[in-house]
Amino acid sequence: MSNKFVWTNEYSVNVAEIDEQHKEFINIINSLLELEERESFTDEEALMKVSKLGDYAFYHLATEEDLFVKTGYKDAPEHVSVHDMFREKAKDFGDWIRDKNVDKKEVLKEIAEFTGDWLMKHILIMDKKYTEFFNEKGVK
Ligand SMILES: [Fe+2]
Numbered sequence: 114m115s116n117k118f119v120w121t122n123e124y125s126v127n128v129a130e131i132d133e134q135h136k137e138f139i140n141i142i143n144s145l146l147e148l149e150e151r152e153s154f155t156d157e158e159a160l161m162k163v164s165k166l167g168d169y170a171f172y173h174l175a176t177e178e179d180l181f182v183k184t185g186y187k188d189a190p191e192h193v194s195v196h197d198m199f200r201e202k203a204k205d206f207g208d209w210i211r212d213k214n215v216d217k218k219e220v221l222k223e224i225a226e227f228t229g230d231w232l233m234k235h236i237l238i239m240d241k242k243y244t245e246f247f248n249e250k251g252v253k
Pocket residue numbers: 135173177236240
C-alpha cells in the first residue's frame with residue numbers, strides 16, 4: 114500500500130487556476146498508485162494512466178510558463194530550466210511502461226513516486242516564489 118500525495122493549504126500558491134491544476138495533477142499521480150495496488154490491470158490501462166500523467170504534466174508546466182511570459186516574470190529562466198529537467202525525465206515514461214521486459218507494477222509506482230516527490234517539492238521551493246509577483250500583477 115503506497116502513501117498517497119495530499120494537497121493541503123501549505124501548497125497553495127494563491128493563484129486559483131494553478132492551485133486547481135496542482136490538485137488535479139496530484140489526483141492523476143495518485144490514480145497511478147491506485148492502479149498499481151489493484152490485484153490486476155492490463156498493459157493498456159497502465160499505458161493510459163502514464164500517458165495521462167505525462168500529458169497533464171506538460172500542460173501544467175506550459176500553463177505556468179505562459180503566465181511567466183504574460184506577466185514578465187524575471188525569474189522565469191531559472192524556473193523554466195527546472196521544468197525542463199522534469200520534462201527530460203518525463204518524456205521517457207511512455208517508453209518505460211511500454212517495455213515488455215519491465216514489471217508494470219514497479220514502473221507505475223516509480224513514475225508516480227518520482228513525479229509526486231518532484232511536484233510536492235517543486236511547489237514549495239519554486240512555484241511559491243511567484244505568488245507575490247503574480248498577485249501584484251493581478252493574477253490570483
Ligand atoms: Fe506548478
